[in-house]
Amino acid sequence: MRSAQVTAPDWTAVQVETVAHLQALIRINTVNPPGNELAAARYLVEQFTAAGIASQLFEPTPGRGAVVARIRGSGAARPVIIMGHLDVVGVEPAGWSVDPFGGVVQDGYLLGRGAIDDKGMVTANLMTMLLLQRHVVNAGGALSRDVVFVANADEEAGGEWGMGWLLAQHPELLDAEVALNEGGRTRIVAGKALYVAVQNTEKVPHVVTVTAKGPGGHAAIPLEGNAIARLGRALAVVGAHREPLTLTPTTRAFFGALARAWPVADEAAAMADVASDDAARAAKGDALLARIPVFNAVLRAGVSPVLLSGGIRSNVIPTEATATLNIRTLPGQSLDDVVARLVAAVGDPLVSFAVTERGDDAPASDFRAPMFEALREATLLLDPDMVVVPYLSTGATDSARLRQLGMQAFGVLPFPMTQDDEDRMHGNDERVPLASLAFGTRLIYEAIARVAGS
Numbered sequence: 408m409r410s411a412q413v414t415a416p417d418w419t420a421v422q423v424e425t426v427a428h429l430q431a432l433i434r435i436n437t438v439n440p441p442g443n444e445l446a447a448a449r450y451l452v453e454q455f456t457a458a459g460i461a462s463q464l465f466e467p468t469p470g471r472g473a474v475v476a477r478i479r480g481s482g483a484a485r486p487v488i489i490m491g492h493l494d495v496v497g498v499e500p501a502g503w504s505v506d507p508f509g510g511v512v513q514d515g516y517l518l519g520r521g522a523i524d525d526k527g528m529v530t531a532n533l534m535t536m537l538l539l540q541r542h543v544v545n546a547g548g549a550l551s552r553d554v555v556f557v558a559n560a561d562e563e564a565g566g567e568w569g570m571g572w573l574l575a576q577h578p579e580l581l582d583a584e585v586a587l588n589e590g591g592r593t594r595i596v597a598g599k600a601l602y603v604a605v606q607n608t609e610k611v612p613h614v615v616t617v618t619a620k621g622p623g624g625h626a627a628i629p630l631e632g633n634a635i636a637r638l639g640r641a642l643a644v645v646g647a648h649r650e651p652l653t654l655t656p657t658t659r660a661f662f663g664a665l666a667r668a669w670p671v672a673d674e675a676a677a678m679a680d681v682a683s684d685d686a687a688r689a690a691k692g693d694a695l696l697a698r699i700p701v702f703n704a705v706l707r708a709g710v711s712p713v714l715l716s717g718g719i720r721s722n723v724i725p726t727e728a729t730a731t732l733n734i735r736t737l738p739g740q741s742l743d744d745v746v747a748r749l750v751a752a753v754g755d756p757l758v759s760f761a762v763t764e765r766g767d768d769a770p771a772s773d774f775r776a777p778m779f780e781a782l783r784e785a786t787l788l789l790d791p792d793m794v795v796v797p798y799l800s801t802g803a804t805d806s807a808r809l810r811q812l813g814m815q816a817f818g819v820l821p822f823p824m825t826q827d828d829e830d831r832m833h834g835n836d837e838r839v840p841l842a843s844l845a846f847g848t849r850l851i852y853e854a855i856a857r858v859a860g861s
Contacts, residue, residue: 413542413543413546413547413548414541414542414546415542416538416541416542416852418845418849421534421538421845421848421849422841422844422845422848424534424537425530425531425534425844425845425848426512426517426841426844428454428530428533428534429510429517429522429526429527429530429839429844430510430512430517430519431450431510432447432450432493432521432526432529432530433508433509433510433517433519433520433521433522433526434508434509434510434519435447435450435508436508437493437494437495437521438494438495438496438497438498438520439494439495439496439560439561439563439564440564441470442470442471442494442560442561442564442568443470443471444470444471444472444473444493444494444560444561445466445470445471445472446472447472447493447526447558448464448465448472448473448474448493448558448560449464449472451474451476451529451533451558452464452474452476454533454537455474455476455536455556458536458537458540458541459540459545460476460477460478460536460537460540461476461477461479462474462475462476462477462556463475463476463580465572465573465576465577467560467561467568467569467572467573467576468568471560471561471568471569472493472560473493473557473558473559473560473569473572473573474556474557474558475555475556475557475573475577475580476536476555476556477553477554477555477556478536478539478540478544478550478553478554479550479553480549480550480551480552480553480554480859481549481550481551481552482552482553483551483552484551484552484584484859485552485582485583485584485585486552486553486554486555486582486583486584487552487553487554487555487583487584487585487586487587487778487855487858487859488555488556488557488581488583488585488586488587488809489532489535489536489554489555489556489557489586489587489588489851489855490532490556490557490558490559490586490587490588490805491525491526491528491529491532491557491558491559491588491589492525492529492558492559492560492561492562492563492569492589492805493525493526493529493558493559493560494560494561494562494563494564494569495520495521495524495525495526495563496520496524496563496833498520498835499835502834502835502836503835503836504518504836505518505519505836506519507519507520507837508520512841515840515841515842516838516839516840516841517838517839517841517844518836518837518838519837519838520837521837522837522838522839523820523822523824523828523829523831523832523837523838523839524589524832524833524837525562525589527822527839527844527847528588528589528820528821528847529558530844530848531821531844531847531848531850531851531852532556532558532851533556534848534851534852535554535848535851535852535855536554536556538852539554539852539855539856539859543856550859550860551859551860552584552858552859553583553859554855554859555580555581555583557573557581559573559805560572562804562805566805566808569805570805570808570809571808574808574812581809583814584814584815585776585777585778585814585815585816585817585858586806586809586814586815586816586817587778587816587817587818587819587851587854587855588606588804588805588806588809588816588817588818589804589818589819589820590606590609590798590800590802590804590806590817590818590819590820591603591604591605591606591798591800591817591818591819591820591821592604592798592820592829593819593820593821593822593823593824593843593846593847593850594823594824594825594826594829595823595824595825596669596670597670597671599670599792600790600792600793600823600846601668601669601670601793601794602664602665602668602793602794602795602796603782603786603793603794603795603796603819603821603850604661604796604797604798604819605774605779605782605795605796605797605798605817605818605819606797606798606799606800606804606806606817606818606819607657607771607772607773607774607779607797607798607799607816607817607818608655608657608738608769608770608771608772608799608800608810609738609769609799609800609801609802609803609804609806609807609818610708610709610735610736610737610738610799610800610801610802610803611735611736611737611738611740611742611766611767611768611769611803611807612733612734612735612766612803613733613734613735613736613742613762613764613765613766614731614732614733614734614762614763614764615731615732615734615742615746615760615761615762615763616729616730616731616732616760616761616763617638617641617642617645617712617729617730617731617732617758617759617760618727618728618729618758618759618761619634619635619637619638619641619727619728619729619755619757619758620634620637620726620727620757620758620759621633621634621635621636621637621724621726621727621728621757622724622726623723623724623725623726624723624724625722625723625724626721626722626723626724627722629724630724632757633724634717634724634725634726634727634728635717635718635725635728637728637755637757637758638715638717638728638729638730638758640755641730641753641755641758642712642730644752644753644754645710645712645732645749645752645753646712648710648748648749648752649697649707650707650708650709650710650745650748651707652681652689652690652693652706652707653706653707653708653737653740654681654689654706655737655738655739655771655799656771657771657774657797657798657799658681658705658706658799659681659682660682660774660796660797661705661796661797661798661799662678662679662681662682662692662696663678663679663682664794664795664796665678665794665796666678666679666682667794668794673695674695674696674699676692677691677692677693677694677695677696678692678696679692680692680693681693681696681706693706701826704735704801705798705799705801707737708734708735708736708737708740708745709733709734709735709801710732710733710734710745710749711732711733711734712730712731712732713731713732713733714730714731715728715729715730715731716728716729716730717729731763732760734746735801736766737799738768738769738770738771738799739768742762742765742766743762746760746762766803767807767811769806769807769808769810769811770810770811771810772810772815772816772817773815774797776815776817777858778815778817778854778858779795779797779817781854781855781857781858782795782817782819782850782854783795784853784854784857785849785850785853785854785857786850788853789846789849789850789853790846798818800818804818806818819847819850819851820847821846821847821848821850821851822839822840822843822844822846822847823840823842823843823846823847824839824840824843828840
């Protein structure tokens with residue numbers, strides 16, 4: 408069988424084409440709710456049809472859209488899935504410097520809702536399919552396995568009309584050995600593209616409701632034990648609470664590898680301490696890393712107050728006030744244990760904690776697997792100085808559903824970005840650097856060419 412990569416793409420031309428596709432997808436408003444991904448799904452099907460790639464368009468419910476496309480391999484190995492989602496979160500137009508659905512190119516960036524999450528990834532996956540068709544299949548080469556493209560609806564709202572629907576209605580289309588999705592990070596640190604973090608596991612999201620009770624009455628007569636004031640005191644405790652350090656094999660490997668490349672000496676030493684088997688050293692390293700939010704979040708369960716409710720009128724003291732907590736547990740960690748620690752910390756019998764939504768855990772994927780190695784090889788081809796590390800993501804992705812079925816699923820955000828650029832995800836002026844878009848597209852292509860090669 409011939410090699411998977413028969414001819415080499417013209418990467419300058421590929422960059423121009425990639426930008427055009429991402430602009431087109433951004434200009435299709437798919438804010439969820441309501442989603443309306445169908446128009447974006449039709450755009451993708453048009454590209455696949457023009458390229459001679461078999462694809463299927465699905466409409467799980469009116470206006471929602473999903474696409475599954477497939478390039479056939481020899482069947483020597485089971486399929487690989489490359490996936491992303493078409494829906495995006497909402498925008499506050501007043502906070503944007505450009506039209507959030509304009510796909511504007513400005514100062515070396517492409518701006519628009521979904522540029523990072525997740526239309527950028529969908530575009531990189533689309534280009535990977537087009538390039539495999541042009542430079543392998545049409546050039547007379549062969550793949551050892553099918554490459555399956557999946558673009559889903561509804562990921563931002565839990566996936567009922569997206570991955571959940573596809574798995575329930577068309578599981579045969581998702582029968583694969585391995586999947587590559589969003590979920591990791593490619594980070595620029597101190598002006599240098601430093602590392603690619605490949606997600607092989609993720610935190611489990613839950614919703615917990617906190618309820619404070621107290622005496623009610625006319626607001627003209629202040630009452631001790633006011634439920635809103637009681638809730639405020641409880642939330643102050645919750646906000647100051649820190650869950651215990653909990654290390655997983657992924658976080659140990661993540662910090663151990665980063666320690667050898669990190670440019671800030673005291674932070675690098677703290678990473679090495681956390682990765683060690685010595686509890687005292689780990690606690691010492693945690694004391695420093697816990698001050699950095701993105702690192703603190705992978706070292707322990709996270710608790711974030713997100714919603715408040717209480718009262719009916721401005722002159723009535725309510726008897727009850729509530730708050731909603733978003734709690735993210737580590738894989739295998741008990742939500743009930745986290746809640747018990749919060750109850751003990753608050754220490755008020757008139758404040759109760761109730762689990763409203765309980766997330767589903769999923770096993771970690773093996774970061775020694777061929778997909779991880781393919782991503783490492785592809786990264787080093789593009790930049791030999793970068794480090795590739797496994798990563799426990801704090802956000803939830805569709806990969807969890809696949810891991811629950813026994814599939815090896817990995818996640819990348821393949822575009823090198825600073826923390827500032829990454830923080831624009833779900834925020835104002837979401838953007839991707841044009842050079843990073845080109846890097847990420849080639850990274851996905853090179854990795855899949857290796858995994859699906861002969």
